[in-house]
Amino acid sequence: MEVDPEQSASAPVTAVPAPAVSEPHPAWQRVLLARHPKRPHSLDYIERLFTDFQEIHGDRAFGDDSAIVAGLAHFEDRPVAVVAEQKGRDTKQKLIRNFGMPKPEGYRKALRVMQLAAKFRRPVITLLDTPGAYPGIDAEERGQAEAIARNLREMSRLPVPVISVCIGEGGSGGALALGVGNVVLMMENAVYSVISPESCAAIIYRDSGKAEQAAAALRLTAEDLESYGLIDGIVPEPAGGAQENPEGAADNLRGFLRRYLDELSALSADRLVEHRYAKFRKMGNFFA
């Protein structure tokens, strides 16, 4: 969306830094909820929303990345592919899932499954929940950047409906690599950001402890993203957050998936690609 100078001048000029009071800034409360230890993760949604989920593994090139779960499933009798970022809950699971930080082989597995779905004209549903793509030597050696970049380009031409849902942490390019959907949704207490509040605070305040202030400045809540035209809808969570009632959260998401699958399934392959392109093409904010 382009803005004219007048319009922008009337917008708030400064991000309001969090005053030093007991109540956390609302954006930071969202960050805490998005990372809540009991928050439902991808597999918690998958088991509630899909039937016949069959996980399939591996990128056919290097290995299988457990930070990404992919499989064939049914959503209310409709065959769909599911590709999701998965965090662990206990220490052992966290290590197995690499804290939900995918490596290149994870992104390549994700793409493989999405293209498999496309071949058989099945819709793709992706669930985003990662602190970010893994920053490590091995990931760099195997082309973390290339893997993410390729997913962005290839997702944009999938000839099938793609629905992406940010269920928790939308950690920058690591989340976006599964997020080029015809419809992109966020759970009410999810966050989606170009950089983590901690890293942002380390850069701008030279103090990662000021993450709360950074969270406010980054405009990373579902309402923020919706206001900038970056997402298509917000899925309400039960009172107190999804962790209080995972069943209720999944029920709410089910309604959204049903509605958008119905709408998108009416479009031809060409229209789906065109629709997705037009949506992302509009994203931006500048003076001409």
Next chain:
Amino acid sequence: MSWFKRDKPAGEKLPTLETGERRVRTEGLWQKCEGCRQIIWKKDLEANWNVCPKCGSHSRIDAIARLKLLCDDGAYLEFDAGLASSDPLGFVDSKPYRDRLLETQETTNLADALISVAGKLDGRPVHMCSMEPKFIGGSMGSVVGEKIARAIERAIEKRTPLIIVSASGGARMQEGAISLMQMAKISAALMRMDEARLPYISVLTDPTTGGVTASFAMLGDLNIAEPGALIGFAGPRVIEQTIRQKLPEGFQRSEFLLKHGMLDAVVPRLEMKSFLSKSLKFFAG
């Protein structure tokens, strides 16, 4: 020559003098090469496009110098020069983003971190984008995203090749998730370029990291880099903090990426134009 290497720490005020419309920094006539540690006469370095005449080490050049080096007769037609950020978040760090933009626009004489042009390369019409690392680290916000998307659309419309020379720390934090989405926007536009079967060559220069590497910089029909450039997804400091160990020598440099199969070639700056020309001849006849 129109560029000047900055070898002093940022923050140290350099004397400036006005010469006509351009600001010239008088930093002294000599400069120490980062590669061989020898003292080089600055004019020699500049005449050699900031490649050390003694050891071949490449230091950065600005976006305009790059275009002069690659375009025939140093001539080009610029597009979208006036596109500027609207500070959508009202972002404030050590100073308001709005002020930071104004200051950077003043010192670089650019509206944002990328110049988009049409020119000729050995007689062949091309569209070219060149990033300016001195503009907030060459970071990519809405303006960079929009300029590249338009350049791609222009290349498709005119059926010309596209060359993008990257020099960027990644997505621009000060525009939040709007910057992030530029990665998807540009990559989707490159999908169209791909479908149109038009050549896109990505030239990666020091530094190319973060969301720029993880989108258009790695999506070329050819991805080629200058020697010694820092190229990666995560920054070296972030990786060190995560894995709590020192990084190996040469990690995330062009030669490292070449060895790991992530680049098509490492090409010295002074041979770049010839390499591009030959490649385009292959692709487009």
